[in-house]
Amino acid sequence: QVQLVQSGAEVEKPGSSVKVSCKTSGGTxxxxxxxxxxxAPGQGLVWMGDIIPMFGKANYAQQFHxxxxxxxxxSTSTAYLELSSLTSEDTAVYYCAREMAVxxxxxxxxxxxxxxxxxx
Amino acid sequence: EIVLTQSPGTLSLSPGERATLSCRASxxxxxxxxxxxxxxPGQAPRLLIYETSSRATGIPDRFSGRGSGTDFTLTISxxxxxDFAVYYCQQxxxxxxxxxxxxxxxxx
Numbered sequence: 001q002v003q004l005v006q007s008g009a010e011v012e013k014p015g016s017s018v019k020v021s022c023k024t025s026g027g028t029x030x031x032x033x034x035x036x037x038x039x040a041p042g043q044g045l046v047w048m049g050d051i052i053p054m055f056g057k058a059n060y061a062q063q064f065h066x067x068x069x070x071x072x073x074x075s076t077s078t079a080y081l082e083l084s085s086l087t088s089e090d091t092a093v094y095y096c097a098r099e100m101a102v103x104x105x106x107x108x109x110x111x112x113x114x115x116x117x118x119x120x
Numbered sequence: 121e122i123v124l125t126q127s128p129g130t131l132s133l134s135p136g137e138r139a140t141l142s143c144r145a146s147x148x149x150x151x152x153x154x155x156x157x158x159x160x161p162g163q164a165p166r167l168l169i170y171e172t173s174s175r176a177t178g179i180p181d182r183f184s185g186r187g188s189g190t191d192f193t194l195t196i197s198x199x200x201x202x203d204f205a206v207y208y209c210q211q212x213x214x215x216x217x218x219x220x221x222x223x224x225x226x227x228x
Contacts (some may be wrong), residue, residue, distance in 0.1 A: 035217075044208060044219055044220070044221045044222050045157075045165065045208055045210075045219040046219070047216055047217045047218065047219070059215065061216040062121075062216065095164055095165075097164075100167070100170065100176075104170075104212070105212040105215075105217050106155045106167060106170040106210070106212060107155075107157075107165070107167060107210075108167045108176060108177075110164035110165060110166075111164065112164060113164055
């Protein structure tokens with residue numbers, strides 16, 4: 001059974017950057033696409049981007065292009081999301097989610113979520 | 121991008137009743153690449169249905185999905201107490217993968 005464990009909550013100041021990690025255990029890491037999504041308080045889910053660890057190339061949603069970087073470390077089965085130039089609108093729970101099957105972007109395995117709060 | 125619109129926003133029902141949730145896409149979602157998720161407060165979403173009508177592992181058969189093109193439906197045949205939650209549809213026909221805004225199923 002695949003388990004995704006994310007890093008803990010963060011409080012950041014406007015204009016700074018945050019990096020969230022997501023460690024995979026109990027399943028294959030390298031060949032499955034890892035996705036990052038976020039959910040602002042009381043709002044719906046927004047897909048931010050993804051990466052196939054074995055290829056290392058990330059894809060990003062247009063609204064985050066230029067501010068988001070997704071990377072993966074195959075040696076530790078860990079994916080990372082870095083978001084820069086933070087504003088209060090980036091306050092959200094950030095989730096990693098692995099696709100259900102190769103090339104099937106349905107999200108069956110989820111991390112527990114990481115709350116990022118942007119505040120002065 | 122493909123915009124998904126869910127209706128109603130909130131559904132107020134009693135345990136044992138039938139729930140019917142709608143998801144409409146701004147463009148055709150071919151090959152039925154539509155999924156449904158359930159989310160309870162403080163929890164990550166849980167996959168219920170993929171490819172319009174296939175139940176994910178461990179999902180009880182009171183959950184069913186149907187539809188094609190731009191109109192999709194999730195039905196919960198008899199609501200159990202644990203089914204009161206928010207439900208999201210998601211398309212994976214064309215990136216960026218997008219979600220509806222959610223339907224809240226609340227206890228009447």
